Amino acid sequence: MKPFRSAAVAVLIWTAVVAAAQDKPALNPSAALDPSAAKALAGIRGSEAYGYVERLTSPEYAGRYTGHEGYTAAARWAAGLFKKWGLKPIDLKTGYLLPYSSPYTIVRSAEMTLIAPDGKTETKLEPNVDFLPLFYTDSGKAEAGLVFAGWGISAPDLNYDDYAGLDVRGKFILCFRGQPDRADRRFEYYDEHRTRMKTARDKGALGLIYIYPKPISNPNGDWQPGFLPAMISEKAADTILKEVGSGSADLKKALTAYRRPIGFDLKSKIRYEVVSEHHPDGTGYNVAGYVEGFDPALRKEVIVIGGHFDHDGLHMGFLFPGADDNASGSASVMEIAQAFAELPRKPKRSVAFVLFGGEEMGLQGSTYFAGHPPAIFTKIDAMFNYDMTGEGDGAWGGVTEEALRQAFLAADKHVGILRGLELMHGPAGVRGSDFAPFMEKGITAASFGSNGPHLAYHEVGDTIYRINPSIMADIAKVSFLAGLIWANR
Numbered sequence: 001m002k003p004f005r006s007a008a009v010a011v012l013i014w015t016a017v018v019a020a021a022q023d024k025p026a027l028n029p030s031a032a033l034d035p036s037a038a039k040a041l042a043g044i045r046g047s048e049a050y051g052y053v054e055r056l057t058s059p060e061y062a063g064r065y066t067g068h069e070g071y072t073a074a075a076r077w078a079a080g081l082f083k084k085w086g087l088k089p090i091d092l093k094t095g096y097l098l099p100y101s102s103p104y105t106i107v108r109s110a111e112m113t114l115i116a117p118d119g120k121t122e123t124k125l126e127p128n129v130d131f132l133p134l135f136y137t138d139s140g141k142a143e144a145g146l147v148f149a150g151w152g153i154s155a156p157d158l159n160y161d162d163y164a165g166l167d168v169r170g171k172f173i174l175c176f177r178g179q180p181d182r183a184d185r186r187f188e189y190y191d192e193h194r195t196r197m198k199t200a201r202d203k204g205a206l207g208l209i210y211i212y213p214k215p216i217s218n219p220n221g222d223w224q225p226g227f228l229p230a231m232i233s234e235k236a237a238d239t240i241l242k243e244v245g246s247g248s249a250d251l252k253k254a255l256t257a258y259r260r261p262i263g264f265d266l267k268s269k270i271r272y273e274v275v276s277e278h279h280p281d282g283t284g285y286n287v288a289g290y291v292e293g294f295d296p297a298l299r300k301e302v303i304v305i306g307g308h309f310d311h312d313g314l315h316m317g318f319l320f321p322g323a324d325d326n327a328s329g330s331a332s333v334m335e336i337a338q339a340f341a342e343l344p345r346k347p348k349r350s351v352a353f354v355l356f357g358g359e360e361m362g363l364q365g366s367t368y369f370a371g372h373p374p375a376i377f378t379k380i381d382a383m384f385n386y387d388m389t390g391e392g393d394g395a396w397g398g399v400t401e402e403a404l405r406q407a408f409l410a411a412d413k414h415v416g417i418l419r420g421l422e423l424m425h426g427p428a429g430v431r432g433s434d435f436a437p438f439m440e441k442g443i444t445a446a447s448f449g450s451n452g453p454h455l456a457y458h459e460v461g462d463t464i465y466r467i468n469p470s471i472m473a474d475i476a477k478v479s480f481l482a483g484l485i486w487a488n489r
Helices: 006-019 035-042 046-056 069-085 193-202 234-244 248-258 323-341 364-371 402-412 469-487
Strands: 097-101 104-115 122-124 131-133 140-149 172-176 207-212 230-233 263-279 283-291 301-308 313-315 318-320 350-356 379-386 395-399 418-423 444-450
Touching: 035 323, 035 469, 046 323, 046 469, 069 097, 069 283, 069 323, 069 350, 097 364, 104 131, 104 230, 104 234, 104 313, 172 248, 172 263, 193 207, 207 234, 230 234, 234 248, 234 263, 283 323, 283 364, 301 323, 301 364, 301 469, 323 350, 323 379, 323 469, 350 364, 350 469, 379 469, 395 402, 395 469, 402 418, 402 444, 402 469, 444 469
Parallel strands: 140 172, 172 207, 207 230, 301 350, 301 379, 379 444, 395 418
Antiparallel strands: 097 283, 104 122, 104 263, 131 230, 140 263, 283 350, 313 318, 395 444
16 A cells, blocks of 8 residues: 655645535535536436436346346346446456356245244244245255354364364254454454354254344355255244243353353254255356546556445345345445546546445455456556445445545535544455455455444345435545545545
């Protein structure tokens, strides 16, 4: 990362903001506005962004599940808009659609029943209320015992093993998502869904069942033959845990407080049947276009402005539309893209706009893009990420460089939407968004979202009716200004 000289930066930021302010002059009535930039900013409209979210969350696109035909149809629609706006395609062979391998699984049906220790009392769980399969499950049917295994982590190199003394062969594992010590980054690999699931299967378990406050959709994992992962609510888990005189809240509190494994066999059983279709040859797409910089010495450097385009699909008759997560962030990116496309004079550096696939499956699209940067550019100069920009009345963000932070703060003087903007340090970890693969490569990064409350995260209720059009537009406006500042420095 290049060091910034504060005096030069102050002059540069002020000059760029004056030249590219937006349509809220009351915040800085003395600033002179460049007419072309002001016109582009005026074109960023909440009503238009809202229309994009409404289109993306329609049944036509079936929850934009990467690899599925619904996602591909949505990607083609967005590519058509990029072409209409005059963005250049990044790849002359594939156009605006950049393909990569993306296996996926569709769950058709599932039933789960709890069997009490007496072997007679049965409690049938309600789908999407008491339980949900994880969306990378195989098909199968089993009635088997249960073993509680803390966080479901086996990390002998860290002297920690939730499986110590437990025989999980032919049984279902019950555990929480998380790790013994959130501050110890060495555990992050073991907290990945893929690591946890592979460990459980390698130890002979039939499946792993997460305990969450309530079931939410989750496609972030690998299909494994014969393995049946799922999720149950804390309420359902408490029904099971009655036999040990405890509850899920007490167990989680103890695991967090003592940071030591807690595991035991249970007398209760689970009867579980799931029907799914696995598609190992699925193809995902990043949707990408760019405006070319005017400076011959800098136009081969590119700023990537992106957000994930996908969500969790249609399973068991339940549509997960993903309005806030992340049709909203996609709409913000699209508004920024159109504003840049309308500038008669482009910035010094090129600016690319990428709608990533496969974020919900583990940052797949952004990881592929960061690992296979377009050959037409010599350097990815920075990456701005937008994830869940649709709810609330303000925006929060994080950046990896103080200079970029100052650029956004200067831009926000004309918008007034930022409620917090912190410096991000170190790797993003397993819970990061699409900025993480870029950040891990040492690329300057920023990530923004709205302040929520995001109440229907990964639920069927994440619909258009939760979306605030103005917040998406204002986040796009401050980002357009900051993008001009950064691209012209």
